[in-house]
Structure formats: structure tokens, C-alpha cells
Amino acid sequence: MDTYIAMTKYVSATIGDQPTDGSLPIVQGTMGPAGVDIQALYSRHGVLAFDPGFRSTASCKSAITFVDGDEGVLLYRGYPIEELAEHSTLVEVAYLLMHGDLPTAVQRAEFDRAIGQYNLLHEQVMSFYNGFRRDAHPMAVMVAVVGALSAFYHDVIDIRNPQDRTRAAIRLIAKMPMIAAASYTYFMGRQQRYPINKLDYSANFLQMMFGLPTSEYVVDPVLARAVDVILILHADHEQNASTSTVRLAASSGANPFACIAAGIASLWGPAHGGANEAVVRMLHEIGSVENIPKAIARAKDKSDSFRLMGFGHRIYKNFDPRSRVIQAQAKKVLAHLGKDDPLLEIAIRLEEIALKDEYFVERKLYPNVDFYSGILLQAMGFPLNMFTAVFAVARTTGWASHWLELQEEAHGIDRPRQIYVGQTLRHYPKK
Numbered sequence: 110m111d112t113y114i115a116m117t118k119y120v121s122a123t124i125g126d127q128p129t130d131g132s133l134p135i136v137q138g139t140m141g142p143a144g145v146d147i148q149a150l151y152s153r154h155g156v157l158a159f160d161p162g163f164r165s166t167a168s169c170k171s172a173i174t175f176v177d178g179d180e181g182v183l184l185y186r187g188y189p190i191e192e193l194a195e196h197s198t199l200v201e202v203a204y205l206l207m208h209g210d211l212p213t214a215v216q217r218a219e220f221d222r223a224i225g226q227y228n229l230l231h232e233q234v235m236s237f238y239n240g241f242r243r244d245a246h247p248m249a250v251m252v253a254v255v256g257a258l259s260a261f262y263h264d265v266i267d268i269r270n271p272q273d274r275t276r277a278a279i280r281l282i283a284k285m286p287m288i289a290a291a292s293y294t295y296f297m298g299r300q301q302r303y304p305i306n307k308l309d310y311s312a313n314f315l316q317m318m319f320g321l322p323t324s325e326y327v328v329d330p331v332l333a334r335a336v337d338v339i340l341i342l343h344a345d346h347e348q349n350a351s352t353s354t355v356r357l358a359a360s361s362g363a364n365p366f367a368c369i370a371a372g373i374a375s376l377w378g379p380a381h382g383g384a385n386e387a388v389v390r391m392l393h394e395i396g397s398v399e400n401i402p403k404a405i406a407r408a409k410d411k412s413d414s415f416r417l418m419g420f421g422h423r424i425y426k427n428f429d430p431r432s433r434v435i436q437a438q439a440k441k442v443l444a445h446l447g448k449d450d451p452l453l454e455i456a457i458r459l460e461e462i463a464l465k466d467e468y469f470v471e472r473k474l475y476p477n478v479d480f481y482s483g484i485l486l487q488a489m490g491f492p493l494n495m496f497t498a499v500f501a502v503a504r505t506t507g508w509a510s511h512w513l514e515l516q517e518e519a520h521g522i523d524r525p526r527q528i529y530v531g532q533t534l535r536h537y538p539k540k
Contacts, residue, residue, distance in 0.1 A: 136167075140175050140184075157526050168353060169518070173206055173510055174345045181427035181475075185345060186210070194434045199340040199506070200224060200310050203282050206345055206510035207275070220279075225306040227276075227283040228313070230291070231261055238295040247292035247498040248377040254288050255281075256370035263364055274516055277365045278509035285505045286310065289498045290317035296494075302326075311336035314502065319490060331445045332489050335438050336499075339485065342431040342478060343500050345507025347424070351375040351382070355508045359515045360523040372508045373501050382497040382504075385483035388419040389493060392452045392459075392484075401459050409468050419480030420463065421472070431478035439485040446488060453484050 133153075136144045144167045147158050160166045175184040183190040186205050193202055197211075204212045204220050212220055237257055241250055262280065267273045291301045294317075302317045312333040320326030345352070354375040358368040376382035395404045407415040422429055436457075443450050460476050463469045486496050 159528055168348055174347045176347045176424050178424035178426050181425060181430050183430050190430055191434060194338050194341050199337050202341050202344055203506040206506055207278060207513060223279045224283045227280045228304040230284060230287050238291055243296055247495055250292040251288055251498060251501055252370050252373045255366055255373060258366040259364050266364060274513055278513055281369055281509050282506055285502045286314040287317055289502050293318055293495055335442050338438050340503040342434060343503035352511050356511055356515050357523045359512050365512050368512055369508050376501055377497060382500040384479040385496045386493050388479050389483040391418045392455050395455055398455055398458045401462055419477055421474040422477045426473040428475045429477040432476045432480055435478055435481040435485060439481050442485060442488050448488060450488060456484060
């Protein structure tokens, strides 16, 4: 049965099952809260919805990812993230996000072939790297290089053609590991290695990142699996800042490379993709387990600028389901490598103490995925400035899937409104 919300001027509302003059329909999803369809709010009532930061606004309908922050649930196309991280691969998850179902064996083989067909960068694209300073941040390089791909493929992409759209999405997912790896090898002054198609997606990423041109790189399967898990956990997360940026750009009809470049720029922000860097810096600042009580006291002191990074989340008011998975991977990799990382010891003890502290419990400040992901990446040899670049490689699968989904919508270009608070009408002074 349809439900409607009856609106009166300035603005009270009642909910019922019959439309009234000026009523607005309530939109139901398959899971999660319902939404009031306010598309006609201004035309019928002469007022705008005011929601800074879009905290209470659903900007779209999407069938890709579901997040329940109160219960600590994350689903990709209905599959729990924990199950996908345990049993799936990044390529399989990419297919799932793009197409809605896990691939059959035949579909998986065909998708693997497509990734192998499109994973190389044009040699002229590789020459772009020489235009950057050696110490340029990898994310700055990735924004520019991905945007530049528009000049190489714009004439072969008709975004009105479903096959061209799918091919563009696969191109982006396939090329992103080489784009990220090249931003690192250029910084290191090394020749970039090419993909090896007998290797899987994450193993290829590792050999392009860390392989030397003078010797064969033997991929450690434990590390390759850990990279796969990291990429799966970060593949999508509903309408976050970068995904919303991609969809906003896509609504104008922009080509997919430009849209994903915009997403990378948004992800670069320290409040979004850069958070795991901040966690590692914080753990270094704490220095030892003995200093944890002092750090917690500082975090609770409003006059102190110190904050416990990696705790709390805009959506999750319970455990981030990804944090437990990433913690287990960090322990596994460190044990495999025979490393005794003091940062992991500090992190685990910090979590234990904070979760027994009334201050953090009352505010529902639980560890999020960033709390352990930096420790894991650092253990595998990724430098701090590559953490967000790895995030971008992962999130490209989600961005591309949202770009594809938006092409099926017909609402036109996104155009948010505003509440104007500037000067009222005034006239240019006469001389």
C-alpha cells in the first residue's frame, strides 16, 4: 500500500495511506529507512528542504550497497561484507557490483579476459608521469592521469550505448592498479613494470608496485590475498563524498574518466580517504602502550587538539564490520612475515582501553576500517603516501558501478538549491 505525507504551510506533516492536496509520497526501499519524496516540495509549498551536508537526504535510489550503521551491517548487492572478504576476490566483487550478481564460471573467465585486455596504459600516458615533480603526491598524479584518459578514449565511448559503458567501466577498473603503481615507481625513480596476465588482479598490483626491472618478482600469496581483502573492503560504501561526487559529475553527461578523476580528488581529503594515514601518524605519536592512558585523557580534553583517529564513523554507531576483518588480516600478515609491529600492539591495546571507557561508549566511538588498514598496508611495504592511492584502486570498482547505474536514470543533471544569505537587492552607486 502506498503511503503519503500530508504537508501544511511552514511545515507540519501527518502520515496516511491516502494522497491529499499537496501531499508528498513516501518512498520505501527494500531495507533501511523510508524517504519523503520532496521533488515537488518547492512547487507545491514554496519552500526548500535545508540539509547541510546531506545528513538526512537520499540523493538517489541505488541497488548496489546497503549500510546499517546502527547494527554494523555492510552488504554488497545483498552479500555481507564479511562473507565476500572471506570467500571472494576483488575481480568477482567488481563483477557483482557492476552487474548485480556473482559471476558464473564462464562470466568470470570472460571478465578476467576483459581485465587482461584493458589493463595496459598507452605509452603516451606513461610519458605524462615525466611532467610531475618526483615528490608529487600519488593522488595528485592519479587525478591528472585518470582525467587525461578522457583524451585517449573519448571518441570510442558512446555513453548512450550499454556495451560502450560496460567497456569503459572495465577499462577503468583494469588500468587503475598500473596508474597507482606508476605514481609510486616514478617517485622512486624506477622503470614501471607492466601487468602480467597470468597473475590475478592483486598479485599484479604487488609486482607492479614492488618488482625490480633487474630481477623476477615472486608474489607472496599471503600478501596478495591480503591486498585482495583490502580492496574488497574498500570497494564501495554507499553515497559517501567521493561516490556522490562521481554521480554528480556523471549527471551532466561527463565521460567516465573525468567522473572518476573527480572521485579521486574528493577521496584525497584527509576526512575521507586519508584517514588511515592519520591513524598511523597518531600511533607513532603515542609511541608505546604505556602512553595510551595519557593519549585517551588528551582525546577527552576539549581544550586539546589531539584526537583518537580511526574511532567513530559518520554512519556506523556500532562496530564497522570491516574493522574486525582488517584487524585479523593485519595479525595474519605480520605473523607470516615474522614481524613484531609495535603499532599493532598499541592499536589493539588502545581499542581495548577505549571500549571500556564510558566517554567512548556513550558516544558510540568504535574502531572503523581505517584503524587497522594503515598498519596492514605499512607491514606489506606500502609507504604512507600510497595508502589513499590503494583506496582509490579499490573504490574505482564502486565508482564505476555507480556511474553505470546512474546512466539508467532519467532525472537529468543534478542541481542542488541553496538558502541565500547574502545582500538583498542594491544598485550600483551613481557617480
